Every structure is written in structure tokens, then in C-alpha cells.
Amino acid sequence: MSSTDFEDTGTPVDQDVTESAATSSSAEPAGEKTTLDLVQEALGGKEASPASETGEDQPEAKAQEGGADPKEGExxxxxxxxxxxxxxxxxxxxFHRLVETKKALEGQLSEVKPKAENFDRFVNYLQSNDLSAEDVENTLGIAAMIKKGDAAGAYQKVxxxxxxxxxxxxxxxxxxxxERVRLGHLSEQxxxxxxxxxxxxxxxxxxxxxxxxxAQAQAERQQLERLTAEVVSAGDSWAQTKAQSDPDWSLRKDLVVELIGAELRQRGVPPTAQDVYALCEEVDKRVRERLKPFAAPKREMRPVTGVGSSPRSTPEPKNTLDVLNNTLAGIR
Incomplete structure (x- = not known):
């Protein structure tokens, strides 16, 4: 489901619909996120892309983006x-400033990357040996006492x-x-x-x-990954069907998706694809009902009576006599 991200405002869903209805049909579509983003939020944004600059640099930026790949040696x-x-x-x-920034970031990355790799190895070591943060803190604390010469403190810890x-x-x-050894009931060995x-x-x-x-934690992670994939697929399929079959879908899409996200956060992720479809349909129906008062009324088409019509086209009048002749021809 490719739509905007959901933000839970804490207000009732029906109230959200009413307050947003007046502006939803005319609002410009915002930066969209995938169903995967919505599911991950329900289980737990992207920053909006910077707008293109306007003015004389805009065509030049397009020229840069559309430029050919650099040739060999360039x-x-x-x-x-x-x-x-x-x-x-x-x-x-x-361009030159961006190149300088890029080189500076590459330099910082080359310095940070080894540190990140070492930290990952350290974390993996802790996890593989079932060491908690408290274990690490106590061990390092004893080592620090020994290094500082605090023998008494280290002894009390050890x-x-x-x-x-x-x-x-x-x-x-x-x-x-x-006691059993003392009484002779058991040898010391x-x-x-x-x-x-x-x-x-x-x-x-x-x-x-x-x-x-x-093993149980791993099974739960795998189950969660499968569930997430099913929910994402079902949500995308439902949205695509709506876009193809409902001409008004684009007018309420953002509002529907926002409220679906709120429902996911409140109810949790549905267990099956059928439940996802049911949830989406429920929210979409609620939105359509709430938007009915804001829909433009259809004008009734009434036939024109009392004026005759001629199957022949009337030539454009050139003088007063032509006007009189056309008027008399229309009422015959």
C-alpha cells in the first residue's frame, strides 16, 4: 500500500475523519510510504525529500540529472x-561544494567504519556468550579497580x-x-x-x-517476518484494486491510509490477509460515510420546454431582417 505515513494523534478515528474531510479532496499528495513502514510502526519518518529549487538553477539541475554517465578515465x-x-x-x-562535502563524508566514514565493525564484533560476542550489560559493567569495574590499585574494593567484588x-x-x-563429612556419613572425596x-x-x-x-525467540522473529510480508502484500493489493476500480479513490486515499495506520497501532497487526482486507474495507467505508456531506450535490437535468427547436442550424444574422426571420422560424 503506497501511501503517506500514519501519525497517531490520539483523537477518535471518527473525529479525525470529520476534521480532515473538508481539506482531503483538495490537498496535494504528501511524500508516500509503503505498507511495510506502517506495519513496522504498528509493531514498534522518513524525512521529506527536499523540494527542488526554483529559479534559473532548476533547468541546470535537470541537465545534471539527465547527463550521461562519465566516460572511462573521467x-x-x-x-x-x-x-x-x-x-x-x-x-x-x-557542484564543487558538494564534491568537497562528499569527500569529507567519505573520510569520516572510513574512520567510523572500523569502529562500527569492532563494536558489532563486541556485541556479537556478548550475545553468543549470554552476557548482559550488568555482567560487562561488573567485570570492567573489577578490572578498573585492579588497574587503579584499589585491591580492597576489587577483593570485595571478587x-x-x-x-x-x-x-x-x-x-x-x-x-x-x-556436616555429613564430620559425622562420618560421607567421605570428603x-x-x-x-x-x-x-x-x-x-x-x-x-x-x-x-x-x-x-529457539523460541528465533521462531517468533521468523513468524513476525512472514506476517509482515503477508500484511504488506495484502495492503498493497487492496490499494491497487481500489485505484483501478474506484474513480474517487485518489481523493480520499491519504485520509484512508492515515486512519488505517491509526487502527494498526491500536489493534495490532492483523493475523491474516483476510483480516487486513476487512480492516481496510471497514476504514474506507467509514471515510466514505463521513465525506458524504462534503460531496458536491449532483445537478438535476431538466428538459427545456416552451421553446421550439429546429433540426436545421440557424445562420448567423447579418442585419435586423435576418434577426427577425430567425426569430419567426424558431417559434413556428
């Missing part, structure tokens, strides 16, 4: 002699971690196992083995749950 950042003769001095200055690790590998027995076995079982259970969560 650079896109320089003007040929023919282009220089075609363009005004003002346009040539603008001690609880060390104690948990010691219990997990059986280096330190939990109190319940220490068997107690350590039991602690390690329990720790391994807990880790396996955690990994299994984590794997199930990741």
Missing part, C-alpha cells in the same frame, strides 16, 4: 568542458564470585556436606564429587533452558 568529481559551458557559475560553485566457583568445583564444601555433579546438572539445565529460549 571522474564524477570533476566537470567536463561541455558541462562547464552548460552550467552557470553559481551551479559550478555548488570474593563472592570466588566462593561460588569454589563450591561449584568442590574445592569448598557447602555447610550441609561439611565423595562429598566433593557430589558437589561437582550437582553443579554440572545445574549448568546443563540452565544451558537447556537458554537454548529453548533462543
Amino acid at each position: 571522474s564524477e568529481d570533476t566537470l567536463t568542458e561541455e558541462e562547464k559551458r552548460t552550467l552557470s557559475q553559481r551551479s559550478r560553485n555548488r 570474593l563472592p564470585i570466588f566462593q561460588k566457583l569454589a563450591q561449584a568445583v568442590g574445592a569448598v564444601l557447602p555447610p550441609q556436606y561439611q 565423595d562429598a566433593r564429587q557430589l558437589v561437582q555433579t550437582e553443579a554440572t546438572a545445574r549448568l546443563s539445565q540452565y544451558q537447556l533452558q537458554r537454548h529453548q529460549q533462543m
Whole structure:
């Protein structure tokens, strides 16, 4: 559905229709967005393209846009002699400024790109190892304390971690196992083995749950992608059908699409293509009903009576006698 983006104003849909009806038929179409944009908003603009400059530079801009591709050996950042003769001095200055801006942006991009790639690798590492922001903050905090020489602070942070690790590998027995060893119910070696076995079982259970969560999240993402594709296709198909079958569609298109976007945000994305069609038809019907009072009344065609008509064409009068003759011929 190629139409303008939807903005939820928070007002009731019927009120939106009434307030917009007086101007919708005469408004110029705005920058349009696709159904995909609308669905993504419902699940969660483009900036309007700058208007073409008017004046003497406008034909020159068209000449630049319609120019042929540079020949082999020529650079896109320089003007040929023919282009220089075609363009005004003002346009040539603008071209040079744009080239300088382009080179500056390319330089900035070359500096930022490696940093972005390193950051992506860092994020992927965190995700693959199931590390949260809190984990990273705590780890870096301990490293910073060690670097600064704050041994006491680092020790207080590391001690609880060390104690948990010691219990997990059986280096330190939990109190319940220490008591059983003391009473002779269990040897120390068997107690350590039991602690390690329990720790391994807990880790396996955690990994299994984590794997199930990741698989479920991936399945939900795939389902969402399929749903989005179906909704986009259904919306585009419905709009194309309206454009071909309804001569008044262009007059209310922007308003209909805007209200469909509001409905998507309120109700969520419909689960099937049939539901998308039903929603679009419902909104379109509501808009047509609201716009009826603003439609121009049709004039009744009434036949002219009391004046005779002649199948023959009447010649243009040249003098007063001709006027009298034509008048008498019309009432015979």
C-alpha cells in the first residue's frame, strides 16, 4: 500500500475523519510510504525529500540529472568542458561544494567504519556468550579497580564470585556436606564429587533452558517476518484494486491510509490477509460515510420546454431582417 505515513494523534478515528474531510479532496499528495513502514510502526519518518529549487538553477539541475554517465578515465568529481559551458557559475560553485562535502563524508566514514565493525564484533560476542550489560559493567569495574590499585574494593567484588566457583568445583564444601563429612556419613572425596555433579546438572539445565529460549525467540522473529510480508502484500493489493476500480479513490486515499495506520497501532497487526482486507474495507467505508456531506450535490437535468427547436442550424444574422426571420422560424 503506497501511501503517506500514519501519525497517531490520539483523537477518535471518527473525529479525525470529520476534521480532515473538508481539506482531503483538495490537498496535494504528501511524500508516500509503503505498507511495510506502517506495519513496522504498528509493531514498534522518513524525512521529506527536499523540494527542488526554483529559479534559473532548476533547468541546470535537470541537465545534471539527465547527463550521461562519465566516460572511462573521467571522474564524477570533476566537470567536463561541455558541462562547464552548460552550467552557470553559481551551479559550478555548488557542484564543487558538494564534491568537497562528499569527500569529507567519505573520510569520516572510513574512520567510523572500523569502529562500527569492532563494536558489532563486541556485541556479537556478548550475545553468543549470554552476557548482559550488568555482567560487562561488573567485570570492567573489577578490572578498573585492579588497574587503579584499589585491591580492597576489587577483593570485595571478587570474593563472592570466588566462593561460588569454589563450591561449584568442590574445592569448598557447602555447610550441609561439611556436616555429613564430620559425622562420618560421607567421605570428603565423595562429598566433593557430589558437589561437582550437582553443579554440572545445574549448568546443563540452565544451558537447556537458554537454548529453548533462543529457539523460541528465533521462531517468533521468523513468524513476525512472514506476517509482515503477508500484511504488506495484502495492503498493497487492496490499494491497487481500489485505484483501478474506484474513480474517487485518489481523493480520499491519504485520509484512508492515515486512519488505517491509526487502527494498526491500536489493534495490532492483523493475523491474516483476510483480516487486513476487512480492516481496510471497514476504514474506507467509514471515510466514505463521513465525506458524504462534503460531496458536491449532483445537478438535476431538466428538459427545456416552451421553446421550439429546429433540426436545421440557424445562420448567423447579418442585419435586423435576418434577426427577425430567425426569430419567426424558431417559434413556428
